[in-house]
Amino acid sequence: MTNSTFSLHEQHEALKRLIEKFELEMHLVDVNPGPRQELERSLLQKQHDAELERHLQRFHSADLADLIEVLSSDHRKRVWDHIPTSRRGEVMLELADAVLESVVETMSREDIVAALSKLEPDDLTFLSDAIPDEAFHAALQTLTSEERTWVHTAATYREEEAGHLMASDMVILKPGQTMENVQAMLRTRKELPDHTDKLFVIDSRGHLIGALFLQDILLNESDTRVEKAMRERVVTFHPRDELDEVALAFERYDLVSAPVINERGKLIGRLTIDAVLDYVREESEKDALNVVGVVETEDLFARIWDSARNRWLWLGINLLTAFGISRVIGAFETTIAQLVALASLMPIIASVAGNTGNQTTALVIRSLALNQLQGSNFWHLLRKELAISLLNGIVWGALVGLFAFLFYQQLGLSIVVTVAMALSFVLAALLGVSAPVLLERVGRDPAMGSSVILTGMIDALGFFVFLLLASLFLV
Amino acid sequence: MTNSTFSLHEQHEALKRLIEKFELEMHLVDVNPGPRQELERSLLQKQHDAELERHLQRFHSADLADLIEVLSSDHRKRVWDHIPTSRRGEVMLELADAVLESVVETMSREDIVAALSKLEPDDLTFLSDAIPDEAFHAALQTLTSEERTWVHTAATYREEEAGHLMASDMVILKPGQTMENVQAMLRTRKELPDHTDKLFVIDSRGHLIGALFLQDILLNESDTRVEKAMRERVVTFHPRDELDEVALAFERYDLVSAPVINERGKLIGRLTIDAVLDYVREESEKDALNVVGVVETEDLFARIWDSARNRWLWLGINLLTAFGISRVIGAFETTIAQLVALASLMPIIASVAGNTGNQTTALVIRSLALNQLQGSNFWHLLRKELAISLLNGIVWGALVGLFAFLFYQQLGLSIVVTVAMALSFVLAALLGVSAPVLLERVGRDPAMGSSVILTGMIDALGFFVFLLLASLFLV
Missing domain, CATH: 3.10.580.10 (CBS-domain)
Structure with a gap:
């Protein structure tokens, strides 16, 4: 490939070396103060600026955006300051949301307006969420009144609606x-x-x-x-x-x-x-992150505190489900005290059942996204997944039963493990199919945090089934 | 939207009603046998065929493919038989891999060759994997020798290479x-x-x-x-x-x-x-499924046995990791017997640490896919994730410690839980960053089964840290 990401990587390394060289040279001037230090500094700075600008000129706007995304925040600012105002708008269009916000934070209101004034009305609409209101309205004043009307109309559509993405330039x-x-x-x-x-x-x-x-x-x-x-x-x-x-x-x-x-x-x-x-690529990335509960497309180089908070919502929900699980086990503490082998076997059931539930959910989420699940199909799929999980539950349950027998030589324990495993698999399939479908029905994104909630529920049910059977039949 | 998926849904329902009506009418003829039953059956069949074909004509090839994907296997065959041979090739191009294979299985060699003979050479290359070798070679004979050479050349490229997707038709x-x-x-x-x-x-x-x-x-x-x-x-x-x-x-x-x-x-x-x-859409779907270890893009209406086997590899791996976890806990059975509260608290640590590890991995996999992780960035990211997880581990660990104190009123237990949680978070971040990067380095897909392996390892480590600390300081 020509003009490719391979050469982008090399350009990136070259740019980093360039910036590091600048920093070293500046440092040398600073640690060897001479009579004309200020003059030397200013000359060096001018030379650096010219070299950096010449270097950046060769980049396509999209490549510049990519480059900025992988730079640490101080290098990011350095590079941004040397992109001509006339090109900044285009680069802003290509930046990931979180990175764009970090860049906009460093810009003055005048800088923002100057960068935006080179853009088409629909591009302005696209950026509207990331720009402070005041700067955005100032940028609007650079448009013709017809274009302004366009931006106001487009702003009435939600981010997931066609109206938000549409452009006005056509023949x-x-x-x-x-x-x-x-x-x-x-x-x-x-x-x-x-x-x-x-x-x-x-x-x-x-x-x-x-x-x-x-x-x-x-x-x-x-x-x-x-x-x-x-x-x-x-x-x-x-x-x-x-x-x-x-x-x-x-x-x-x-x-x-x-x-x-x-x-x-x-x-x-x-x-x-x-x-x-x-849009497709952004959504598919967002989905991959949403499943594990990373809420926004997180900037790889965001501040630690921002990143940590970013993940708290789902960690919090996860902790709540974990407390629930803990209470389920707590309710059977006397059973476990009498037969401590239960403690070592119970994670097997929860973990494998949780995984089969996640497999089912992934298939269902994909089918929902492709509009393949409608009406009578739902029952067909549910029956099929229940059959698969019963089959798998018996096969894998028997294997776990065998393992339990090898370690503890108690036939009753083996049978309870096998039955608990089969039941957990069926419950996992039931939840794995119905949870995303229910979420979709009530208008929520079924991929959002699904693995957190689902795994938590299946764990709790798996522990409950196993410990209940054990307390009924073993102790 | 005109010509849209909304109307596709309606068309789908209309078609299903049509097929069900046919089946009912046939059934009525069969249960009321008259002297001219055979004649009636054949007339009815002809009428049905004509009506079905007229109905199918209105569909775009891509819509037909979508429709076939959501039909149960007997309806699928019924519809397929009424698509004119000249259109079948086009529809085959649009079908998902697994569905395509189920359709091809029902076709005779002659049918396949007839369907393929309407296609361009690059389309033929695209289908090559799903078609039995013999039929594929027969279809090749319908091409000019130049076109055949093209197909042979294109076949030398792997499915992930540009050569596999390229077309020959250009001006x-x-x-x-x-x-x-x-x-x-x-x-x-x-x-x-x-x-x-x-x-x-x-x-x-x-x-x-x-x-x-x-x-x-x-x-x-x-x-x-x-x-x-x-x-x-x-x-x-x-x-x-x-x-x-x-x-x-x-x-x-x-x-x-x-x-x-x-x-x-x-x-x-x-x-x-x-x-x-x-390609992008197929990959993003595959990735979403790969994370939980569903290996192929599974047909929603595949046979139960096929679907069950499809998921065995990762369930098997999952079971192995679960056995490992079970042995880690088993090694501390005497500790648990002395302090049974440990059994109810340990899933909290494993579950929340596993989730934070998955969050990190999702971010790293995305960055790898976007070519954002190169050279020195790796260490930057690792340091950042370790800092985040230490911060989060202390905050959430203290919360779990508080919870433990509320239930068991043992200060020692609370401190051990808090420290174990913080350590598990750091280990989870270490694994969450390094596992996908290592897999990528050795040329494996980092998304493949990552949640299974990672969760298993973090669970095992989390249990180990907690039970070890408990056995050292509490009993």
Whole structure:
């Protein structure tokens, strides 16, 4: 790959060496104070600045963003200060949320406004959450009143709605134009908006009636009229559509761009694959973190205190479930005192049952995300998972029973372990299927902290089943 | 959204009602046998077939694939039989791996060859793993010898390499052509390959020298030469590039299509955003499942036996770690017998420490996937995570100590619990950072089964630290 992450890595190392060299040189001037120290410092500083700026110029904005994400916070500030104001807006668009916030914190209100003033209205909308209100409103004043209206409209949509991601820059045609007209019109522009694979055709009332692919302009004769060359079946979106659904549709129908229309069919904006791909990747990262209860996409180099607090919510919930588990075991302390082997066997049941429950949940969460679980499918899946877990529970339970017999030579204990294991597996499947489905029904993200809650509940149930059976039949 | 998953759901329900109606009608004929029963059956069957086919015609291939994925296996076969052979290849391309295999199993060799013969060579490569060898080779015979060579070449790349995803259909230009030439050439074609945002320019030796965007053909004057209008800085890939890196580059540089060149710079194929997006989504699903040890993307409606076996590997590993944990506790049975409160407190330490370890691992895995962890960053991150976990361990440990004091009124026990908790947190952070990094270094997927192994190790260590401290200081 050319222009790739491999060379990015090398560029990153080169930049770090550059900054370290600067720091060393400055240090040398400082520890060897001469009569012209101030002058030397200022000359060295100028030379450093020029070299750093020359170095940064070679980077693509997205690569600059990547670089900033992996720098420690003081190097981060150093690099940021040497990115020309005209480029900062673009780089800000590419930064991860948490890193963006740390960068914005170091900027003055004027810096922020200057950086934002180079951006399109939809990019401004995209950044709105990360920018202090006051600076954001000042940046809005650099737009035309039409663009300002656009930003205000887009701001009314939630972050998960198509309206939040839509862009205003698109090329619009009338059905009566010929290919020649269209091409002449295009030539008056210097460039087309990014990811323009098709132009949108509207009628006199602004309603979308079709789309003309760029390739169709090239493939048709020059006197062909737009209404003849355009395609009438276009996948369209409403601004209130959920972005998850939008992403599925982009993937399913292999879209590069798609029009957004309002309830009356009027064309109001455009969605493009790059924004959708960014969204998909961000969501999948967020999901991976959410499962274990890391709430936000955490900045790798955030302050320790911020990072620690970031994880407290789910650690707290985890602790509560753990206290619950502790009380379940506490209730059987007399049983354990009489047969201490129980204490060493109980984690086996909880751990393996917890794992099978997590496997089931992962499958169910995926199916929910892909819209595969609807109506009667739920019962089919539940029955299937219960059957699998009963089968697995008996097989693995027997193995654990055998292990228990080898160590303690008590047949009763082995049987209780086997039965407890099979029961725990079935309970784990029941919870593993129903918990995410219930969460989804009540409108919560089923991936959020699922492993914490689920493992806690399965542990508690597993200990309870095992210790109850033991207290009934063994002591 | 028009043509959306909402209507897909309705279409799915309508189709199921249709099939159920058919089954009922057939059943009625069967339970009321008349003199002309055979004739009635055959008429009814014909009518059903026609109605089902008419219904299926309205579906986009990708929607058909989605539909098939959520149908139970007998309905799945019924629907599949009524998809025209000419469309089956396209639908097969969209099916999830496991579902594709279940569909292929029901097809005869002739059916498979007929379905595949409608596909492009690169699509055939994409399906190669799911098709029985014999049928695949028969399908190859329907290609031209040039296309066959292509398939054989593409087959030499691993599934994670760019070469495996690249397509052969692209438009190639010479630098000397004018815009008018190019447009005249394009008009002789009926359509351009999907996701053609740019045409590739090669020199006389077949080396890539630039790319001409469709929009540049439209925006430039008709006598402009290709070499003047083309862009020379093009992001290119090599066939051996890892697809993870490719996906990052597509996202970073907002690409729609990109050329693949060999070591000598010769243009050999093309990558497109739709294939990359499919890959990203499939990987992120696989990752989510891998973490809990569900090895393959499992078909929601696979046979119970297949699904059960699918999960055995990691359940087995889980059981081994659980046996290990059991032995750790077993070694302290005399301690527990003397102070049974230990049995009820130890799961708290293991569970919360296991969770904090999983949080750390999730962050590290994400950073590895985004290429953010390199060289000196590792030590920075490790120090940071150790600091966070020590901080959290002391805070939460004190809380658990308080809880223990409330229930058992033994100051010694409370102190031991607090110290054990803090130590376990630090150990969890150490493992949480180093385990995925080590796995990555030795070339294994760090997400694979990480939660199983990590939780097991942290549990064992947590129990050991707690029981050891208790046996040293309490009994």
